[in-house]
Amino acid sequence: MENINLDYEFEDLVEVTQLDDFEDEYVYDIEVNDNSHTFIANDILIHNSVYVTFGTLFQAFTPEYQERYNDDDKKRAWIMNFCVNHMDIQNRQWAENIYKPRFGQSIHKFELETIQKAGLFIAKKHNIKGVVWNKGKMIPCDKPKLEATGIELVKSTTPKIARDIQTDLILMLLYDYEPENANEFMLLFNSKLAEYRKKFYKSGVEDISQSVGIGNYKKYVKDDTNSLLLYSRCPVSVHSIARYNYMAHKNGQDNLKTYSGKIKYYNMRINRNTTGYFGYPSGELPSWAPPVDKLTQWQKNVIDPINRFLIALQLPLVGSTGVQQLSLF
Numbered sequence: 001m002e003n004i005n006l007d008y009e010f011e012d013l014v015e016v017t018q019l020d021d022f023e024d025e026y027v028y029d030i031e032v033n034d035n036s037h038t039f040i041a042n043d044i045l046i047h048n049s050v051y052v053t054f055g056t057l058f059q060a061f062t063p064e065y066q067e068r069y070n071d072d073d074k075k076r077a078w079i080m081n082f083c084v085n086h087m088d089i090q091n092r093q094w095a096e097n098i099y100k101p102r103f104g105q106s107i108h109k110f111e112l113e114t115i116q117k118a119g120l121f122i123a124k125k126h127n128i129k130g131v132v133w134n135k136g137k138m139i140p141c142d143k144p145k146l147e148a149t150g151i152e153l154v155k156s157t158t159p160k161i162a163r164d165i166q167t168d169l170i171l172m173l174l175y176d177y178e179p180e181n182a183n184e185f186m187l188l189f190n191s192k193l194a195e196y197r198k199k200f201y202k203s204g205v206e207d208i209s210q211s212v213g214i215g216n217y218k219k220y221v222k223d224d225t226n227s228l229l230l231y232s233r234c235p236v237s238v239h240s241i242a243r244y245n246y247m248a249h250k251n252g253q254d255n256l257k258t259y260s261g262k263i264k265y266y267n268m269r270i271n272r273n274t275t276g277y278f279g280y281p282s283g284e285l286p287s288w289a290p291p292v293d294k295l296t297q298w299q300k301n302v303i304d305p306i307n308r309f310l311i312a313l314q315l316p317l318v319g320s321t322g323v324q325q326l327s328l329f
Contacts (some may be wrong), residue, residue: 040316051119054079067076072141076115083112117144118174122312126150130174146171151305157210161203162301165196171308186316193318195308205285205292208301209264212237212279217259224257225249240265240279244286247278251288267300269293295320 002160005095058066069075086111095108115133128151130144139145146167160167168190177185200208220234225243234242241263248256258281265279278290299320305319 003266033232047151047208048172057321064273072117072132076141079115080133083110087112115142120170120173120309120312122151122308126308128170128174128309130171146206151308157212159208159210159297161200162206165200165302165304169306171194174311177313177315182303190318196302197321200298200302201294202273205266205289206264206283208292208294208297209266210301211262211264213262214238214241214258214260236265236277237279240277243276244279247288248286251286253286256284256286267293269296 035219051093054075058069060315061069069078091110092108093108095106096208099106106182113135114129114131117130117132119125119127126149128146131147132139132141132144134145169189172185172189172192176188188315199327214237215235217238220231220238221228221242224242228243230239230242241258244263244274245257245259248254263279264282264285265277267275268278269275270290275293275296278292280286303320310317
């Protein structure tokens with residue numbers, strides 16, 4: 001085995017803080033800000049999790065082995081067998097080769113956490129994955145479990161119809177996109193996006209409104225009776241329900257005013273110069289509510305999140321209308 005020289009630094013421990021009391025929860029997520037993400041703690045060589053891609057390996061199989069592993073279930077079984085009967089053994093051997101000459105005992109453990117059919121990674125801790133195996137639990141390869149981290153898909157504020165549209169379009173990006181057929185894929189992608197746009201525009205106001213909770217109303221609202229006056233940095237939730245309260249007063253319905261709890265809100269557009277947010281208690285949209293700006297709702301709840309994935313795949317961005325200029329060559 002080739003000798004590896006590791007540069008290292010000694011750092012003094014500044015503070016240890018106990019967050020809470022947990023039973024049988026020995027999970028620690030520590031990371032070092034360098035390319036190796038490796039450090040030594042209590043004489044143990046520590047490294048954070050890594051992703052391994054097997055797609056290229058399967059493509060490099062001989063025709064005989066490609067025929068043997070010709071579906072996703074068989075490929076998943078091969079990965080599990082490879083990790084348990086090769087990777088784990090090899091990693092333990094590497095660890096022992098490092099520790100034995102230093103008179104240390106290796107407690108290195110290789111753990112296969114998940115197998116993903118596909119994944120899109122926008123940035124650190126901003127990703128979406130189609131999981132088909134999770135710590136011993138099998139998930140049908142034809143119906144992977146969609147797991148998202150740090151993106152709009154999992155935000156409770158996003159309207160359900162927008163989450164459903166995002167999910168379907170992202171599944172297309174995960175499983176149907178092939179770089180060599182980018183133009184054909186984008187034509188199909190835009191066609192589906194146009195269908196969803198029509199469905200979104202035909203939906204009722206409550207169906208395309210975001211959900212949110214109200215907090216610290218009096219801290220941000222100076223006046224909601226004689227005029228609508230807000231303090232600086234007023235959150236969208238408070239801004240939107242303050243407008244509702246102000247308009248309720250103007251319409252002689254002060255009894256409808258609300259200052260806490262869950263509400264729905266949307267981007268409104270009264271005219272070219274009057275835009276903003278309007279909120280209302282869920283299921284109680286008043287007849288005097290201002291018109292919803294469906295273009296902005298569509299842009300913020302569908303187009304912007306989807307474009308982040310298109311950027312990650314280096315695909316052309318889509319606009320609010322779904323029309324996209326494609327290369328002719």
